[in-house]
Amino acid sequence: MSEHLLEVSDLRVTMQRRGLPITPVDGVSLTLDRGEILGIAGESGSGKTLTLRSILGLLPQGGVAEGDLRFSNDGGPPAPFVPTEVHGHGISIIFQEPMTALNPTMRVGDLIAEGPRIHQGMSKADARNKAIELMRLVGVPTPERRARMWPHQLSGGLRQRVMIATALSTEPKLLLCDEPTTALDVSVQDQILGLLQELRVRLEMAIIFVSHDIAVLGELCDRLAIMYAGQIVEIGPADEIISEPKHPYTAALMASVPSFQGTSEDLQGIPGHPPDPAAFTSGCRFAPRCAFAQEDCEQTSYELTSMSDDRATACIHPEMLAQT
Amino acid sequence: MTALLEVKNLTVNFRIGSAMAARLRGQPPPDLKAVDNVSFEVERSESVGIVGESGCGKSTIAKAIVGLVPISAGSVELEGQPLTEKRDQATTRRIQMVFQDPGSSLNPSLTVERTLAELLTVHKIVPKKEVPERCGELMDLVELPRSLLRAYPKRMSGGQRQRVGIARALALNPEILIADESVAALDVSVQAPILNLFNALRRDLGLTVLFISHDLAVVRHVSNRVVVVYLGTVMEDGPTEQVFNDPRHPYTRALMAAAPKFGVKKEPGKSALTGEPPSALDLPSGCRFRTRCPLAQDICAEKEPGLVESETDAEHLVACHFGWTEPPA
Numbered sequence: 001m002s003e004h005l006l007e008v009s010d011l012r013v014t015m016q017r018r019g020l021p022i023t024p025v026d027g028v029s030l031t032l033d034r035g036e037i038l039g040i041a042g043e044s045g046s047g048k049t050l051t052l053r054s055i056l057g058l059l060p061q062g063g064v065a066e067g068d069l070r071f072s073n074d075g076g077p078p079a080p081f082v083p084t085e086v087h088g089h090g091i092s093i094i095f096q097e098p099m100t101a102l103n104p105t106m107r108v109g110d111l112i113a114e115g116p117r118i119h120q121g122m123s124k125a126d127a128r129n130k131a132i133e134l135m136r137l138v139g140v141p142t143p144e145r146r147a148r149m150w151p152h153q154l155s156g157g158l159r160q161r162v163m164i165a166t167a168l169s170t171e172p173k174l175l176l177c178d179e180p181t182t183a184l185d186v187s188v189q190d191q192i193l194g195l196l197q198e199l200r201v202r203l204e205m206a207i208i209f210v211s212h213d214i215a216v217l218g219e220l221c222d223r224l225a226i227m228y229a230g231q232i233v234e235i236g237p238a239d240e241i242i243s244e245p246k247h248p249y250t251a252a253l254m255a256s257v258p259s260f261q262g263t264s265e266d267l268q269g270i271p272g273h274p275p276d277p278a279a280f281t282s283g284c285r286f287a288p289r290c291a292f293a294q295e296d297c298e299q300t301s302y303e304l305t306s307m308s309d310d311r312a313t314a315c316i317h318p319e320m321l322a323q324t
Numbered sequence: 325m326t327a328l329l330e331v332k333n334l335t336v337n338f339r340i341g342s343a344m345a346a347r348l349r350g351q352p353p354p355d356l357k358a359v360d361n362v363s364f365e366v367e368r369s370e371s372v373g374i375v376g377e378s379g380c381g382k383s384t385i386a387k388a389i390v391g392l393v394p395i396s397a398g399s400v401e402l403e404g405q406p407l408t409e410k411r412d413q414a415t416t417r418r419i420q421m422v423f424q425d426p427g428s429s430l431n432p433s434l435t436v437e438r439t440l441a442e443l444l445t446v447h448k449i450v451p452k453k454e455v456p457e458r459c460g461e462l463m464d465l466v467e468l469p470r471s472l473l474r475a476y477p478k479r480m481s482g483g484q485r486q487r488v489g490i491a492r493a494l495a496l497n498p499e500i501l502i503a504d505e506s507v508a509a510l511d512v513s514v515q516a517p518i519l520n521l522f523n524a525l526r527r528d529l530g531l532t533v534l535f536i537s538h539d540l541a542v543v544r545h546v547s548n549r550v551v552v553v554y555l556g557t558v559m560e561d562g563p564t565e566q567v568f569n570d571p572r573h574p575y576t577r578a579l580m581a582a583a584p585k586f587g588v589k590k591e592p593g594k595s596a597l598t599g600e601p602p603s604a605l606d607l608p609s610g611c612r613f614r615t616r617c618p619l620a621q622d623i624c625a626e627k628e629p630g631l632v633e634s635e636t637d638a639e640h641l642v643a644c645h646f647g648w649t650e651p652p653a
Contacts, residue, residue: 044511155600157600256516258545260541
């Protein structure tokens with residue numbers, strides 16, 4: 001089973017801003033195996049959410065995605081697909097804010113049943129039973145009663161569980177998660193992460209999880225991709241990236257996270273700001289903020305270089321970081 | 325010696341629903357106890373973190389201290405003087421607040437300079453002709469370039485706006501700064517220097533900081549004492565290092581277990597806390613954490629535990645029947 005479930009090559013998202021084209025996602029390539037959890041980490045504006053949404057064609061108005069997307073729904077080799085047609089047919093998505101993502105005029109049972117009815121032509125009664133079964137699967141207590149409730153009657157954690165049930169209703173091979181736990185309390189976030197791990201094992205489903213929180217991604221993901229200014233700067237096994245970052249941006253990001261175990265020494269932070277998409281250069285975009293930048297960093301064009309079988313970094317001077 | 329700020333048995337009730345409907349049913353009007361009998365002290369130049377999940381009342385405590393919500397019972401005392409909702413300018417100046425979202429708490433139609441200058445003039449902090457210089461000094465204090473004084477909030481990044489929010493609070497030379505989720509909306513690379521700034525302000529200006537957050541790691545970084553709040557009451561109160569190294573309340577322990585940590589993999593289906601907090605309108609009898617507590621015994625349903633200090637350390641308080649003893653197996 002060396003065939004990938006999803007292959008994204010050279011994805012580019014172009015948008016118009018005040019009449020000028022900008023490229024907030026600029027040449028992202030990644031692959032995903034069956035049943036694998038891939039995390040995409042990055043700060044606001046890094047293009048992580050746009051990358052995720054391009055897979056389903058859910059771009060903001062005026063956004064155009066180019067690049068080669070391949071997905072395998074039937075176990076064969078990955079084949080090109082039309083993003084807008086694959087939603088509900090092998091790929092589902094869950095969002096950050098379950099209150100705005102759930103239709104407030106539908107009872108939650110009907111919301112979950114809508115997918116199977118439309119995409120799989122299931123009868124009304126079957127779909128309703130399936131909805132209750134799914135609610136039980138994602139850990140909603142008393143699903144028969146809750147299925148008749150409206151979204152506003154549920155707590156944030158239950159709404160997120162309902163949204164997951166909605167996404168699972170079409171039996172996806174791949175679940176896209178767009179910061180699904182950011183709006184939740186830590187105790188509920190912990191429950192949802194445990195649920196996603198469990199579902200991955202039980203349903204053999206792959207997950208792409210986008211978040212700004214590296215600690216969350218480290219707990220959940222098998223592999224991790226770090227994005228900066230529309231590009232992947234580092235990708236590899238999550239544990240290795242966290243314990244031994246090879247890109248100065250990853251290292252600086254890790255040093256900015258206040259830790260539990262750490263002391264109250266000053267946190268590092270990263271001086272300056274990420275570049276504006278209108279000012280993206282072809283060289284290393286992190287170089288102006290990088291503590292290890294060399295003269296040729298801003299001239300050499302971006303390329304993700306393999307360090308080993310499963311690790312790659314876009315840094316052209318990884319030895320500078322390794323020396324510290 | 326009296327503490328700088330003392331919160332004594334603070335209770336804040338919110339009237340919800342219709343009082344008329346309740347009277348027709350012959351019941352008293354429903355009250356939601358957002359803050360229930362909360363007491364703690366803050367010494368001068370101390371930094372106290374208040375942590376808890378959403379809806380636990382941590383922001384309401386902050387608002388009651390600055391006088392933004394009416395106090396239903398108990399008191400907030402500043403150097404032994406009780407503070408009421410209505411306070412004079414001089415008292416208002418002494419406690420200032422920094423809000424979560426600087427995008428919506430700054431006036432979008434004023435430049436940074438006018439925002440700051442207005443405060444300095446209205447409160448007569450400095451003579452009129454020194455106002456521009458003082459604005460510049462405030463910018464230095466929060467590590468922003470003085471050139472930004474002429475900028476409007478919408479032209480600035482989130483981190484810069486939050487610094488302006490801090491400068492605005494500092495403009496009145498407060499003694500106590502209350503930061504209500506002040507870094508929650510920021511990226512970590514921007515959050516880190518702001519947390520450092522809070523530490524520096526405390527160190528250099530001797531400012532007293534009350535830091536309210538849902539994020540334990542953030543609180544650990546900026547506070548020397550932490551107060552853990554659950555459903556409107558204090559569960560644990562103690563020196564930061566002690567609470568983090570040896571949490572005595574099962575709720576504190578669960579919160580710490582739930583927070584994501586580096587180098588730990590999530591186990592399928594496992595979670596530190598099950599369920600969600602009960603409704604504040606329908607609190608469990610006895611200890612309010614007992615419905616989710618792994619240690620709960622019969623006594624927990626019968627008697628609400630008060631805050632009890634450790635035998636060895638009077639600074640560390642826990643509201644749990646088994647806080648300082650092992651629970652019966």
